[in-house]
Amino acid sequence: xxxxxxxxxxxxxxxxxxxxxxxxxxxxxxxxxxxxxxxxxxxxxxxxxxxxxxxxxxxxxxxxxxxxxxxxxxxxxxxxxxxxxxxxxxxxxxxxxxxxxxxxxxxxxxxxxxxxxxxxxxxxxxxxxxxxxxxxxxxxxxxx
Numbered sequence: 452x453x454x455x456x457x458x459x460x461x462x463x464x465x466x467x468x469x470x471x472x473x474x475x476x477x478x479x480x481x482x483x484x485x486x487x488x489x490x491x492x493x494x495x496x497x498x499x500x501x502x503x504x505x506x507x508x509x510x511x512x513x514x515x516x517x518x519x520x521x522x523x524x525x526x527x528x529x530x531x532x533x534x535x536x537x538x539x540x541x542x543x544x545x546x547x548x549x550x551x552x553x554x555x556x557x558x559x560x561x562x563x564x565x566x567x568x569x570x571x572x573x574x575x576x577x578x579x580x581x582x583x584x585x586x587x588x589x590x591x592x593x594x595x
Contacts, residue, residue, distance in 0.1 A: 453496065455545065459543065460543060461502045462497060463547045464495055464537075466489075469554070472488055482526070483522060483527075483532070484518060484534065485534035486541060489530075489534040491554055494551055505543065510536060
């Protein structure tokens with residue numbers, strides 16, 4: 452997949468499948484800056500040479516210090532910081548398909564990603580509340 456990256460792209464991420472970064476948070480916190488809905492860092496491709504070329508260590512540190520002057524804490528740790536960097540440096544990100552990073556919660560809008568529900572099936576619900584989900588296009592089993 453790195454072959455698909457443009458010369459200035461260093462991070463491969465899926466778009467966040469919730470409105471976390473574009474909604475006003477009801478409990479007083481402010482989301483960090485992000486491009487649109489932002490990107491989810493649960494699965495992240497890192498082109499290490501491109502990150503070194505961009506001096507990414509200095510870049511994220513500078514952006515973090517700048518944002519912390521206005522928003523004194525992160526809610527989503529590395530994801531907030533990565534999104535703030537992307538907001539200021541759009542070209543750093545290569546957008547990967549949402550099927551590479553399944554985001555399941557009561558706040559996701561994953562239906563935009565999984566329009567063909569024949570690819571997804573719940574196989575078993577356990578007493579503990581865990582659900583075994585099978586994604587036929589991946590041929591893997593996941594426990595939630």
